[in-house]
Amino acid sequence: MADWLRLAGVVDESIVDGPGMRMVLFTQGCPHRCRGCHNPETHLSVGGRVHTVAELAGRYRAHGSLDGITFSGGEPFLQPGPLATLAAAIHEAGGSVISYSGHVYEALLEKAKSCPDTARLLAATDLLIDGPYVESLRSLELPCRGSSNQRLIPLTPVGRELLNQIEDGL
Numbered sequence: 001m002a003d004w005l006r007l008a009g010v011v012d013e014s015i016v017d018g019p020g021m022r023m024v025l026f027t028q029g030c031p032h033r034c035r036g037c038h039n040p041e042t043h044l045s046v047g048g049r050v051h052t053v054a055e056l057a058g059r060y061r062a063h064g065s066l067d068g069i070t071f072s073g074g075e076p077f078l079q080p081g082p083l084a085t086l087a088a089a090i091h092e093a094g095g096s097v098i099s100y101s102g103h104v105y106e107a108l109l110e111k112a113k114s115c116p117d118t119a120r121l122l123a124a125t126d127l128l129i130d131g132p133y134v135e136s137l138r139s140l141e142l143p144c145r146g147s148s149n150q151r152l153i154p155l156t157p158v159g160r161e162l163l164n165q166i167e168d169g170l
């Protein structure tokens with residue numbers, strides 16, 4: 001299993017990528033090519049920078065005041081193994097895990113049947129924000145989403161709390 005990730009960027013503190021103060025990883029590589037994508041520099045799988053899971057987990061713990069981590073993109077589910085391992089470390093540190101995907105949840109569940117790492121990442125995700133960005137459905141009103149087709153799907157009790165906080169505007 002890979003113990004490293006290819007990332008387009010890391011933000012150590014964000015208050016706009018889910019409830020609380022969160023670390024955000026912008027994963028490198030995305031197959032979806034949504035029209036109007038705001039992160040086109042993440043599309044190629046060969047760009048970005050390599051980070052080890054241990055480095056990122058240590059960086060998270062060293063901060064000391066984070067509420068969780070958000071996996072953004074790019075397409076996080078292109079690198080499910082190391083992200084699942086990192087997510088477990090974040091949970092051990094008391095944080096929550098939000099992941100975006102340009103795939104819909106049903107497609108990820110199907111993939112998980114033949115890809116153990118996809119299953120692990122789904123199991124380690126508290127709140128999934130799924131689906132591609134659809135420019136014709138763009139909305140600035142929706143918290144944590146760019147277009148109205150995208151869904152906030154809690155996968156754990158913690159994810160349900162995160163969803164409640166988002167819906168309450170926290």
Ligand code: SF4
Binds near residue numbers: 031102133
């Ligand atoms: S899934 Fe996200 S990163 Fe990928 S093309 Fe669509 S909007 Fe851009």
